[in-house]
Amino acid sequence: MSAPEDDRLDETRRHLLQLAARFPDDADVAYRTACVHDRLGLEAEAVPFYERCLAGTGLSDEDRRGALLGLGSTYRVLGRYARAVETLRRGVAEYPDDGGLRTFLAMALYNTGEHHEATRILLELLATTSQDPSVQQYRRAIALYAKDLDTTV
Template identity: 65%
Template sequence: MGAEERDALLSGAVSLREAGRRDEARDRLVALAARLPDDAEVAYQTAWAHDVLGLEAEAVPYYERALAAGAAPGGLSAEDRRGALLGLGSTYRTLGRYAEAVTTLRRGTDEFPEDGALRAFLAMALYNTGEHHDAVRLLIRLLVETSDDRYVRQYREALSFYAEDLNRLG
């Protein structure tokens, strides 16, 4: 298959998903992924197509395939890699695969530390693994860094201080 044909098929399937024709998009992407098993972008879009249909277990191998390419030529763009890490991590969490969710989302926050959504999903996965202190600390840090609430801004220093040791008295 040539690059033009691949791009047209991929673009058409993504357009179907965006237009709400999710089942049709999924069918086309599954067929395309079967023809191009080493194409990271096709794998990512196929994972996404499964996820939006609530087919999380079926999305996992496509996310894993997309991320396996790394940043190598033919791999995902940085934005798609960020999305794939978030998608796979949140999907693992939805499936109750909490340790894998934490590992994946930590990798995402290491690669994309500015991404608040990755940190929020990581906090939820940490909660699910019983790491409550780390989960709350991460959420407080995120709140302090991103909130426009004037009262949060007013107490930013105190919140940051106590986030490090939630059991601290006085």
């Protein structure tokens, strides 16, 4: 027996698939369709809708960020690591202050063996966003080492 939320998501998915077929150039409909597929664990089916919405115009800034993160994360889940890195780098280039995009980029870089860059990104993010008092105390050192983890005293 499925949960009521799953039933609603399935119903929403069916409705959005109909809308996407009727309005193939509507970026917002494509984005919503991608999201519902992701929420249902249908990542492979989400990809073409993410790609469609990003190729079009009309997404709000917030939805564009979400689509870049969603597509990059979905590529990563599907094991398409190089595409994940490419998509998430594009997202970070467009939205350099978005910590979520940078975090997901670090994870994808880890998957491609780029451990140094992944760690650098996460350390920079930690140094600039953490409210932890002990991190704040060492913020300058963390930021310095993030630039060159191989630096020794």
